[in-house]
Amino acid sequence: MLKFKLNIPSETQLFVHSSYGSTVINPDTHQGSQFTIPSFIANKKGIVTYTLFYQSKILTQGEIQITSNETTQIYLESYIGPPSIIAGGKDYTMHVVVPTDAYDNPLPDSTAIVMKHQFLETEKERIIYSKDMIGWTNIFSYNPSGRLLLFSKVNKKVSKEFSVDVFPALPENFQIRSKRKHMYADGNQITQFITSEIKDEYDNVISDGTLVDFVIKDTKGVMLHTQGSTINGQAIAKMLHPDKKETWEVKAYVQGMAESNTLSITYTQVLEDFNVQFNNNNREIIIGPLQSFMEQLIPDGAMVRMDIFKEQKKIDTKIKTTSEGIVRFLLQEGFYPSGSYDIQIKALGVQKEYKKTILQ
Numbered sequence: 276m277l278k279f280k281l282n283i284p285s286e287t288q289l290f291v292h293s294s295y296g297s298t299v300i301n302p303d304t305h306q307g308s309q310f311t312i313p314s315f316i317a318n319k320k321g322i323v324t325y326t327l328f329y330q331s332k333i334l335t336q337g338e339i340q341i342t343s344n345e346t347t348q349i350y351l352e353s354y355i356g357p358p359s360i361i362a363g364g365k366d367y368t369m370h371v372v373v374p375t376d377a378y379d380n381p382l383p384d385s386t387a388i389v390m391k392h393q394f395l396e397t398e399k400e401r402i403i404y405s406k407d408m409i410g411w412t413n414i415f416s417y418n419p420s421g422r423l424l425l426f427s428k429v430n431k432k433v434s435k436e437f438s439v440d441v442f443p444a445l446p447e448n449f450q451i452r453s454k455r456k457h458m459y460a461d462g463n464q465i466t467q468f469i470t471s472e473i474k475d476e477y478d479n480v481i482s483d484g485t486l487v488d489f490v491i492k493d494t495k496g497v498m499l500h501t502q503g504s505t506i507n508g509q510a511i512a513k514m515l516h517p518d519k520k521e522t523w524e525v526k527a528y529v530q531g532m533a534e535s536n537t538l539s540i541t542y543t544q545v546l547e548d549f550n551v552q553f554n555n556n557n558r559e560i561i562i563g564p565l566q567s568f569m570e571q572l573i574p575d576g577a578m579v580r581m582d583i584f585k586e587q588k589k590i591d592t593k594i595k596t597t598s599e600g601i602v603r604f605l606l607q608e609g610f611y612p613s614g615s616y617d618i619q620i621k622a623l624g625v626q627k628e629y630k631k632t633i634l635q
Contacts, residue, residue, distance in 0.1 A: 279308045279327055279335065287334065290326045295319050317341065320380035347377035349432040355425060359440040360416045362477055367415040368439045373408055374429045381408035382429070389428040394441070395421055416441050418477040443479035446533040451489075451525065453540050455516070460542035460624060461567055462518030463574040468501070468525060470535065472508040480508035485529060487512070492524045499523075518578060519624025520544040546573070546623040556635035558608070564600035565622060572600035577623060584617035606634060 277289065284306035290299050293316045303309045316323060320343050326336040352373040360366040370390055374382045388410040391400045394417055403410045414423065423439040450471040456464050468489050473481045487510035491499040503512035510527075517523075521542045527535040545568050552561040560581070565573040579602040583591040591610075595602045602622075611634055618629045 277310045277312065277325065277339075279310075281308045284308075285329050288328045290328065291316060291323055292325075293319065293323045294321050318378040318380075320378075343376045343380040343382050344378065345376065345382060349382070349429050350375045350377070350379070351427055351429060351432055351434045353427055353434045353437065355437045355439060357439075359442055360423075361444050362416050362418055362420045362441050362475065362479055363444045364415050364418060367413045368423070369411060369413055370425055370427070370437075371409055371411040372405075372427045372429075372434070374405060374410070374432075381405075384408075386410070386429060390425070391428070392423055392425045394423045395419060414439075418479075420477075420479040443481045444475035444477060446473045446481045446485065446529050447476055448533050449473045449527070449535050451527045451535040451538050453525070453538060455540075457568070458541065458543050459545040459568045460517045460519050460521055461545045461573065462516055462577055462623065464516050465513050466516060466540065468503070468512045468514070468527065468538075470503075470505075470510045470527060473505060473510070473529070473533070474508065481505060481529075483507070485510070487527050487529055489514075489525060489527045493517070494522050517542050543568075544624055546625050549622055549625060549627075551620060551627060551629070553629075553632070557632050558606045558611075558634055560604040560606070560618070560620075562602045562604075562620060562622060563597065565597055566600065573597055573623070575599065579620065579622045582619040582621075583611070584619070585614070587617075608634075 286306055288299055288301060289310045291297065291312060295315055298313060300310045303311055320341055322338055322340055324338045327334040352375065354371040355368060357368055360368050372388050374386055374388060376382065382405065384406050386405040388403050388405060389400060390403060390412055392414055401412060403412055420441050420443045423441055425437045425439065427434045452469050453466055454469060455466040470487060475481060483506055485505040487503050487505065489501045489512045491514065499514065501512040501514050503510035523540045525538040525540060546565060549562060549565050562579055565577060567573050575598050577597040579595055579597060581593045581604055582589055593604055595604065613635050615631050615633055618632050620627045
C-alpha cells in the first residue's frame with residue numbers, strides 16, 4: 276500500500292512497474308491518495324518504481340524496495356545431485372538449498388543454513404550462509420559403499436530426507452576356479468567357472484549385475500566365450516565339456532577394468548573306439564553303441580559326423596546325434612549311385628576311415 280499527501284483532493288492515478296509487470300492503479304477511494312499495490316507485485320521481492328499522475332501530469336515519482344518477509348513460514352527448496360557417486364573420496368554430490376518466505380521470495384544473503392548428512396556410523400553437521408539466494412556444499416564420498424542421507428534446516432524449518440547412493444569403485448583383479456562333475460570330454464556335462472569375491476581397492480564388494488566375460492582358448496587356438504553376472508560379488512559362468520580330448524586356457528575379464536588369473540583345464544578322452552556296421556549293400560551304416568568312461572551308454576545328443584568322398588573329393592557331410600548310444604546313416608541310391616566311396620567317421624575325438632567302400 277502506498278499513501279501520498281495531496282494539497283487538495285484530486286483524481287490521481289498511480290503507475291507502478293516491477294520485473295513482474297506494470298499496471299496503472301486507481302486510488303482506493305474517490306479523490307483519495309491511498310493506493311493498494313496488486314499482489315503479483317507486492318508479494319515479490321525486488322525494486323518497484325512508481326509514478327503519480329494527475330491529468331497526464333507527473334506529480335511525483337520514485338521507487339521502493341520490497342524485501343522478503345522473514346516473519347512468515349519459511350520454505351526450503353533443496354536440490355541434490357548427482358543421485359549416485361563412487362566410493363573413494365574423489366567423487367562428490369552437491370547439496371543446494373534455497374530458503375524462501377511464504378511468497379516464494381529468497382531470504383536475504385547470509386541466512387544461516389544448517390546442513391547435515393549421515394553415512395554408516397558417521398554424522399556431520401555444517402553451517403553455511405546463503406549468498407545470491409542459495410546455500411550449497413559439496414559432500415565427498417567415503418571409502419565404504421552404502422547410502423548417504425542428507426537434510427537441511429533454517430531456523431525451525433527442516434527439509435525432507437534425501438539419499439545418495441555410494442557405489443563401489445572400479446573392481447580389482449580377481450581369481451577364478453572351475454567346478455565339474457568329471458574330467459571327461461563327453462560333450463554333455465557342464466563345467467562351471469567361478470570367480471572369487473570381486474572387490475574394489477577399498478574392499479567394497481562390487482555392484483550386483485557387473486558383467487564378467489570368460490575367454491576360453493583351446494589347443495588349436497580357437498576362442499570360446501561365456502559370461503556371468505555378479506551376485507554378492509561373485510560371478511558364475513557355464514560351458515559344455517568338449518567332445519574330444521582337450522586342454523582349455525581360461526581367463527576372465529571385467530572389460531576395461533580387471534582381469535583374473537589364467538586357469539588350465541584338461542579333459543580326458545571319453546571314447547577309445549566304437550563299432551561300425553555296414554548293412555544293405557553298405558547303404559545302411561550303424562555306429563555304436565557308443566560307450567562312455569564307465570562303459571555306460573553315451574548320453575543322447577553326442578554328435579557323430581560322417582564325411583563321404585568319391586575320387587578323393589568330398590561330396591557330402593552327414594551329421595547326426597546319438598539316441599541310446601547309436602547313430603544310423605542311410606545312403607540312398609538316388610543320391611549316391613553305385614560305386615566306390617571313401618567314408619570317414621568321427622565321434623567324440625575318435626576317427627575311423629573306410630577306403631573303397633562299394634555301394635550297390
